[in-house]
Amino acid sequence: MAAVREIGASGWRPELVRVLRPGGTLLLAETYGDNGLLNVARRLRAWLAGEAEEQGEGIILGSREIRLLETCFARVEIEGMNLLAMAKRLLRGLETADAFLIPILPASRRYCGEALITAVK
Numbered sequence: 001m002a003a004v005r006e007i008g009a010s011g012w013r014p015e016l017v018r019v020l021r022p023g024g025t026l027l028l029a030e031t032y033g034d035n036g037l038l039n040v041a042r043r044l045r046a047w048l049a050g051e052a053e054e055q056g057e058g059i060i061l062g063s064r065e066i067r068l069l070e071t072c073f074a075r076v077e078i079e080g081m082n083l084l085a086m087a088k089r090l091l092r093g094l095e096t097a098d099a100f101l102i103p104i105l106p107a108s109r110r111y112c113g114e115a116l117i118t119a120v121k
Helices: 002-007 012-019 036-048 063-070 094-104 106-111
Strands: 025-031 075-081 114-120
Touching: 012 063, 063 075, 063 114, 075 094, 075 106, 094 106
Parallel strands: none
Antiparallel strands: 025 114, 075 114
16 A cells, blocks of 8 residues: 555545546555554554554554545445464464455454455546
8 A cells, every 4th residue: 555655644545536537446455453452463563673653554544444435435345354364473374264264254354454445436
C-alpha cells in the first residue's frame, strides 16, 4: 500500500477515489488492524527493534477505514489473511492452519494480521 504512504494517511482515500475511473478496481494488500492484541505486539516489536514511527507500523487499515471506503465505492470486499500465521517466524505450518480455519470461521477474518481489500468504483 505504498500509495497510502506516499499520499499520506489523511489524504489517501479522496486521492485514490479521484484517480480511479468509474468501474475501476482498487486492490490493496495491507496490514489489517482490527486485532488489538496483534497491534500491541506490532508496536512492541517495532519499539524493541528501535524502528522510527514512519517505518509504517502506524499506518494500518481497519474497520474504520473500510467503512470510509464503503462510502465511495459500489463494492468493497475484504479477504483476511494470516490469522495464526502472523507468528510464522516462530512456528512453521501456521499458513496451512489458516487455510483450513479461515474459510470455516469467516468471522475470524477481522482478526487477521493482513488483508486483501478489493473496492470497485
